[in-house]
Amino acid sequence: MQAYFNALADHLGTRLRGAEIYTASLQAEVSDFVRFNKAAVRQAGTVRQLVLSVDLIDGARHSGADLTLTGDFALDARRLDDALDTLRARLPLLPEDPHLVYATEVCSTERASASTLPSGQDAVDAILYAARGLDFVGFHAQGPVYTGFANSFGQRNWFAAHSFNLSWSLYRDGDKAVKSSYAGFTWDPREPTEKMRLAASQLEVLGRAPKTIAPGRYRAYLAPAAMQEVTELLCWGGFGLEEHRTKQTPLIRLAGGEASLHPAITLRENTRDGTAPDFQASGFVRPEAVTLIGDGAWGECLVSPRSAKEYAVPTNGASAAESPESLDLAAGDLPRAEVLRRLGTGLYVNNLWYLNYSDRAACRMTGMTRFATFWVEDGEIVAPLNVMRFDESLYRLWGTNLVGLTAERDFILDSDTYFKRSTRSVRLPGAVVDEMAFTL
Amino acid sequence: MLDDIARRFRGQAPCADFVSLRVVRERSEALTVRRGVLQPVQSGDDLGAMITVVQGGGVGYAGTSDVSDAGLREAAQRALAWARGTAGRTVVDFSRVVMPRPQGSYRTPVRTPWTSVPLAERIDLVRAECARLAIDPRIVDWQASLWNIEVDTLYVTVDGARVDQHLSLVVPNLSATANEGTETQVRSLAGRGICRQGGLEVLDATGFHTQAPRIAREALELLEAPNCPSGKMFLLLAADQMYLQIHESIGHPLELDRILGDERNYAGTSFVTPEMFGTYRYGSRLLNVTFDPAVPGEFASYGFDDDGVKAERTHIIRDGVLLRPLGSAISQARAGLDGVANSRASSWNRAPIDRMANLNVEPGDASIDDLVAMVDHGVLMSSNCSWSIDDSRNKFQFGCEWGRLIDNGVLGAVVKKPNYRGISATFWRNLVRVGNGETRDVLGSPFCGKGEPNQIIRVGHASPACLFADVDVFGGE
Numbered sequence: 059m060q061a062y063f064n065a066l067a068d069h070l071g072t073r074l075r076g077a078e079i080y081t082a083s084l085q086a087e088v089s090d091f092v093r094f095n096k097a098a099v100r101q102a103g104t105v106r107q108l109v110l111s112v113d114l115i116d117g118a119r120h121s122g123a124d125l126t127l128t129g130d131f132a133l134d135a136r137r138l139d140d141a142l143d144t145l146r147a148r149l150p151l152l153p154e155d156p157h158l159v160y161a162t163e164v165c166s167t168e169r170a171s172a173s174t175l176p177s178g179q180d181a182v183d184a185i186l187y188a189a190r191g192l193d194f195v196g197f198h199a200q201g202p203v204y205t206g207f208a209n210s211f212g213q214r215n216w217f218a219a220h221s222f223n224l225s226w227s228l229y230r231d232g233d234k235a236v237k238s239s240y241a242g243f244t245w246d247p248r249e250p251t252e253k254m255r256l257a258a259s260q261l262e263v264l265g266r267a268p269k270t271i272a273p274g275r276y277r278a279y280l281a282p283a284a285m286q287e288v289t290e291l292l293c294w295g296g297f298g299l300e301e302h303r304t305k306q307t308p309l310i311r312l313a314g315g316e317a318s319l320h321p322a323i324t325l326r327e328n329t330r331d332g333t334a335p336d337f338q339a340s341g342f343v344r345p346e347a348v349t350l351i352g353d354g355a356w357g358e359c360l361v362s363p364r365s366a367k368e369y370a371v372p373t374n375g376a377s378a379a380e381s382p383e384s385l386d387l388a389a390g391d392l393p394r395a396e397v398l399r400r401l402g403t404g405l406y407v408n409n410l411w412y413l414n415y416s417d418r419a420a421c422r423m424t425g426m427t428r429f430a431t432f433w434v435e436d437g438e439i440v441a442p443l444n445v446m447r448f449d450e451s452l453y454r455l456w457g458t459n460l461v462g463l464t465a466e467r468d469f470i471l472d473s474d475t476y477f478k479r480s481t482r483s484v485r486l487p488g489a490v491v492d493e494m495a496f497t498l
Numbered sequence: 499m500l501d502d503i504a505r506r507f508r509g510q511a512p513c514a515d516f517v518s519l520r521v522v523r524e525r526s527e528a529l530t531v532r533r534g535v536l537q538p539v540q541s542g543d544d545l546g547a548m549i550t551v552v553q554g555g556g557v558g559y560a561g562t563s564d565v566s567d568a569g570l571r572e573a574a575q576r577a578l579a580w581a582r583g584t585a586g587r588t589v590v591d592f593s594r595v596v597m598p599r600p601q602g603s604y605r606t607p608v609r610t611p612w613t614s615v616p617l618a619e620r621i622d623l624v625r626a627e628c629a630r631l632a633i634d635p636r637i638v639d640w641q642a643s644l645w646n647i648e649v650d651t652l653y654v655t656v657d658g659a660r661v662d663q664h665l666s667l668v669v670p671n672l673s674a675t676a677n678e679g680t681e682t683q684v685r686s687l688a689g690r691g692i693c694r695q696g697g698l699e700v701l702d703a704t705g706f707h708t709q710a711p712r713i714a715r716e717a718l719e720l721l722e723a724p725n726c727p728s729g730k731m732f733l734l735l736a737a738d739q740m741y742l743q744i745h746e747s748i749g750h751p752l753e754l755d756r757i758l759g760d761e762r763n764y765a766g767t768s769f770v771t772p773e774m775f776g777t778y779r780y781g782s783r784l785l786n787v788t789f790d791p792a793v794p795g796e797f798a799s800y801g802f803d804d805d806g807v808k809a810e811r812t813h814i815i816r817d818g819v820l821l822r823p824l825g826s827a828i829s830q831a832r833a834g835l836d837g838v839a840n841s842r843a844s845s846w847n848r849a850p851i852d853r854m855a856n857l858n859v860e861p862g863d864a865s866i867d868d869l870v871a872m873v874d875h876g877v878l879m880s881s882n883c884s885w886s887i888d889d890s891r892n893k894f895q896f897g898c899e900w901g902r903l904i905d906n907g908v909l910g911a912v913v914k915k916p917n918y919r920g921i922s923a924t925f926w927r928n929l930v931r932v933g934n935g936e937t938r939d940v941l942g943s944p945f946c947g948k949g950e951p952n953q954i955i956r957v958g959h960a961s962p963a964c965l966f967a968d969v970d971v972f973g974g975e
Contacts, residue, residue: 091951093760093951095589095758095759096589098588098589099587100589101557101559101849103561103577103580103849104573106560106561106573107546107562107563108564109544109563122538122539124544125543126543126544128564128565128566128569129569130568133566141543144541148539151616151617151618152536152621153621178580179579182583195762196950225950227763235762237763305677305680305682306682306684310680316680411766411889414885414886414897415884416884416897416917416974417915417974419682419974420975422974422975425886426886426888428889445889445890447895447919474952475952476947476952476953479951497895498895498921
């Protein structure tokens with residue numbers, strides 16, 4: 059795939075005229091997708107897709123196109139030639155772009171791994187074997203994901219990862235379930251069986267009579283998967299320079315110094331230890347880390363090249379969306395083994411679901427508990443909890459009411475497959491919080 | 499082009515119990531002017547094919563952007579291998595599901611094709627509306643945008659079925675962000691709920707050319723407005739909030755694949771169970787809901803679903819009673835229930851699943867004045883900006899951009915950050931009056947997410963304004 063991409067890039071270079079410049083980025087994957095319900099296959103298949111984004115630049119004018127390609131060089135070269143002709147014809151119709159910026163300093167990188175994945179069918183065999191006798195529902199994705207960048211200055215960046223992500227749930231009754239996952243780069247066929255055995259052992263407590271709590275404020279433990287939902291919402295407009303400069307960020311009070319978070323909160327975009335490419339679609343290479351929030355105070359924004367030009371600040375290699383791809387929340391000092399004791403009486407929340415802002419300026423968010431959420435009394439799990447809605451400000455959740463973060467963190471590979479398989483990841487601790495507001 | 503791909507595929511299709519090919523070409527153009535600056539003009543040309551094979555009771559899919567002879571052949575063999583490999587291990591014996599063999603076509607009616615206006619003029623249209631949003635220094639961000647998508651789909655089976663469809667889609671938007679200190683307020687064109695099938699005539703029909711000054715003015719008004727009050731009260735929902743209320747608390751819980759459990763690991767299950775159909779009181783007697791693929795201009799109109807089933811208008815809820823689920827041919831066979839033609843995929847690279855399409859609340863007889871006059875104490879809410887609902891699609895909470903108090907049957911002051919929460923199973927029973935056709939709008943969303951692998955799909959929701967009693971309403975901090 060890399061040779062094919064480089065050949066396309068070289069071909070693009072031969073088709074430029076005059077002072078024209080091009081940038082091109084490739085997103086490609088060959089993915090096996092298998093979804094399961096009731097320990098049987100619902101859908102199984104493979105998707106092979108290559109999408110090339112080309113930007114043709116002439117002076118301060120530019121125009122772009124996204125094209126799906128076949129992978130056959132001769133066919134695709136003709137398709138690219140047609141696309142370039144269309145873009146070239148469009149350029150005189152467009153105004154100069156005052157925020158156009160592209161990488162001119164050549165910085166080529168390569169980050170690729172070889173595949174040790176099983177065949178899709180072998181993975182299905184292992185999963186169905188592990189799930190026999192269980193109400194198992196889930197989704198397995200595996201295969202190579204490629205990202206490439208090239209420009210007419212000769213820069214070439216390449217990223218290739220061969221990963222798998224098995225996301226699944228075991229159901230007991232109704233909506234009472236344990237959710238888990240097995241994701242990584244080296245597949246062990248024994249691991250699904252081991253993980254499912256462990257999850258199945260947790261179903262016993264889900265079989266107890268569920269407890270319904272009245273709306274009110276409760277002490278709670280948010281496991282790393284629940285914390286991931288909180289951070290995903292924050293990533294929606296929380297950290298980008300454009301959102302900050304236009305005052306739309308939900309962290310406007312933190313950034314302005316009117317509010318702060320608990321000193322234990324240090325949040326970084328940690329590209330070095332994440333699984334996402336270290337370059338973005340305009341060819342800018344990312345620093346190893348950007349501190350977004352440090353010791354509870356605002357740090358710095360993610361700055362895309364376009365925002366950098368608009369607001370006259372340096373870029374730090376953010377994507378156009380200015381959203382983190384390798385988020386890292388620093389560990390605390392609370393041993394995970396002591397979570398139940400420190401929680402005392404309250405909610406043990408393994409997962410949250412469907413978060414959104416109920417008051418954006420106050421960074422107040424609402425969402426639901428989901429999957430295995432338990433009622434705990436005096437450090438002992440007593441019963442599964444019927445789902446509850448929370449509505450709470452981050453300034454309490456991660457601020458005044460934060461009791462502590464766990465010393466151990468989970469490294470979670472994003473299972474998102476909208477349009478393409480995600481390469482994002484997060485590294486998060488759990489959190490014990492006091493007086494979390496549950497409303498419905 | 500699509501017919502050529504189908505012809506070449508038929509020449510090398512595998513021998514199996516059932517083989518279909520769905521070729522999709524989607525061309526798009528997005529024009530956005532933000533703060534007076536044209537954003538990068540990006541066009542898209544997405545072409546690929548999805549092959550489905552049923553063999554020995556198993557099913558396999560293969561999607562590929564390689565539509566060369568070799569690419570199609572390889573994909574067909576992959577799909578066949580998956581079908582063989584899953585035989586006897588699937589949720590249903592797919593050889594027992596009778597797939598249709600349709601013949602037909604569908605084309606969006608268009609009066610003013612997108613390309614009939616030159617690109618430079620299209621940009622000028624957007625630029626002009628963007629300029630009309632910048633009415634005050636406190637407007638700190640403003641943008642106007644137009645997005646056009648032209649979708650060609652050809653569905654064939656190796657034994658002669660053929661359906662071709664062409665959809666023309668237009669998504670206009672306007673938004674203004676006002677700020678003062680740490681108070682920021684956003685107003686947009688119908689809460690970003692305007693998306694239609696058609697050509698540039700959609701712009702006149704949806705207020706793209708007239709609404710910019712009002713949107714900016716209302717964003718400024720919200721800066722000065724008090725918070726929405728809290729308490730149990732009447733709630734009058736405009737069509738541009740109703741569309742999402744329908745979507746989340748009627749559409750999703752009635753999707754049959756959720757009821758069958760397919761989505762339990764991701765999008766969730768449903769509080770609705772199979773035995774409810776035909777008898778369950780979903781809402782008050784005023785609630786009538788239709789699956790209607792033929793409302794002119796509605797975003798998710800089509801002639802056939804992605805399994806080739808002909809789409810027809812069907813009542814889902816009549817006089818408040820739940821009649822049938824939103825379930826496709828495969829789900830119907832699994833559940834033993836009648837459904838609708840809603841097997842839909844986001845594109846060639848995903849296998850179809852049960853999706854709502856055009857799902858509408860039918861109009862009643864009340865004018866907007868009638869609705870307001872019924873309210874002794876309540877709030878009118880408009881333009882969705884926040885949505886959240888549990889995995890059974892029961893406990894929900896929504897927020898809107900814009901609210902107005904109603905006291906003693908009279909519209910009063912503007913309030914900011916209006917929110918409300920409720921439970922689907924009881925909320926619709928508190929529907930006390932339904933607006934007439936004058937209060938109705940045809941809205942939708944290009945961005946409904948569901949499925950594993952994930953799929954974003956287009957949905958349409960037409961609704962009148964509706965009045966609900968005893969709703970838990972509240973505001974911001």
